[in-house]
Amino acid sequence: MNGTLPSDKTLIKHIAIAGNIGAGKTTLSEMLARHFGWDVHYEDTENNPYLADFYLDMKRWSFNLQVFFLSSRYQQMLRIQQGNRTVIQDRTIYEDAFIFAPNLADMGLMERRDFENYTTLFQSIISQIKSPDLMIYLRASIPTLVEHIQSRGRDYERTITPDYLEGLNNLYEQWIENFTLCPVLAVPADDLDYVSHSGHLKLILEKVQDKLTGKEEVVFEPEEVARASADD
Numbered sequence: 197m198n199g200t201l202p203s204d205k206t207l208i209k210h211i212a213i214a215g216n217i218g219a220g221k222t223t224l225s226e227m228l229a230r231h232f233g234w235d236v237h238y239e240d241t242e243n244n245p246y247l248a249d250f251y252l253d254m255k256r257w258s259f260n261l262q263v264f265f266l267s268s269r270y271q272q273m274l275r276i277q278q279g280n281r282t283v284i285q286d287r288t289i290y291e292d293a294f295i296f297a298p299n300l301a302d303m304g305l306m307e308r309r310d311f312e313n314y315t316t317l318f319q320s321i322i323s324q325i326k327s328p329d330l331m332i333y334l335r336a337s338i339p340t341l342v343e344h345i346q347s348r349g350r351d352y353e354r355t356i357t358p359d360y361l362e363g364l365n366n367l368y369e370q371w372i373e374n375f376t377l378c379p380v381l382a383v384p385a386d387d388l389d390y391v392s393h394s395g396h397l398k399l400i401l402e403k404v405q406d407k408l409t410g411k412e413e414v415v416f417e418p419e420e421v422a423r424a425s426a427d428d
Contacts, residue, residue: 208329208408210276211284214291214372215334216364217356218344219385224334224400225286227390231401237276239287240268248352258300259310265292266318273325288328290375293318295367303363327377330407335369336385338362381407381414387421395427 211234213221222238229236241247246264250257269289276283297314300306306314336344341361345353372380381403390397399420406414 208282209279210273210326210328211282211330211332212288212328213284213286213332213334214288214368215385216336216341216361216368217353218341218348218361219334219336220344220390221286221334223391224332224383225284227397228332228401228404229284232282232404234282234284237272237283237285240265244268251352251355254300254303254305258306259314262292262297262300262306262314263317265296266314266321270321270325277326285328288331289318289322289325290371290377291368293322294371295364299360299363299367303360329378330404331372331375331378331380332404333368333372333380333382334385335382336365338365340386341365379407379412382416384416384421388416388424393425395424396421398427399424 211228213225213228215221225236225238228234244261244264246257246261250261266289269285269287269292272285273289276285293315297306297311297318301308301311338358338361342358345356372382383400383403388396388400390400399416403414403416
C-alpha cells in the first residue's frame with residue numbers, strides 16, 4: 197500500500213488494533229465499532245483449548261498455542277476479505293509472528309525447530325491475505341498493562357510477570373517502527389483513559405477519522421491530550 201487510505205469509506209474493510217496484553221484493545225475495538233458502525237472480530241480466548249494450559253506451562257504448550265492463534269486469525273482475515281462489512285480486528289496475525297512467537301523462542305520457551313516451522317507456516321499464510329487498511333497501535337507502559345490485567349481478573353493471566361510484558365513491549369516497539377504494510381495510528385494509552393473520560397475518546401475518534409480520510413501525519417500532541425482531559 198502507498199500509506200494513504202482511500203477517501204471513499206465504502207472501500208475500507210479492515211481496521212486492526214494491535215497492542216500488548218492489557219493495552220485495552222478489546223474495549224477500544226467495541227467503542228470504535230459502536231461509533232463508526234463496524235463489526236468486531238475478537239481474539240478467540242474463550243474457546244482457545246490451549247490458553248490456560250499455556251500460562252501454567254509455557255514451554256509445553258507454546259507451539260500449540262501459537263499455531264491455534266495463527267489459524268484463528270487467518271480464518272478471520274479470510275472472512276473479512278470475503279465479506280461486505282467493515283471489520284475492526286482485535287489483535288493481528290502480525291503480532292503472533294513478529295512478537296509473541298519470537299519472544300517465546302528467545303526465552304527458550306519454544307524449540308528452535310518449532311519456531312522455524314511456525315515461521316514457514318506464517319509466510320505461506322501471509323502471502324494469501326491482504327493487509328489491513330489501518331493499524332491502530334495502543335502504546336502502553338508496564339504499569340498500565342499490569343493495572344489493566346489485574347482489574348479484569350482473568351485467572352489464566354495471574355502468572356503473567358512484568359518481565360514477560362517488558363520483553364513483549366520491546367518487540368512491539370521494534371515491530372511497529374518497521375511496519376509498512378498499511379498506515380499506522382499510534383495511541384498513547386498511558387495518557388488516554390477512553391473508558392472514563394469522554395474527551396479522551398472523542399480525541400481518539402477524531403484521529404481515527406483523520407487517518408480514514410487519508411491524512412498521513414496524525415499524532416497525539418500533549419496539548420491536545422491536556423485539552424481532552426478537561427473536556428468531560
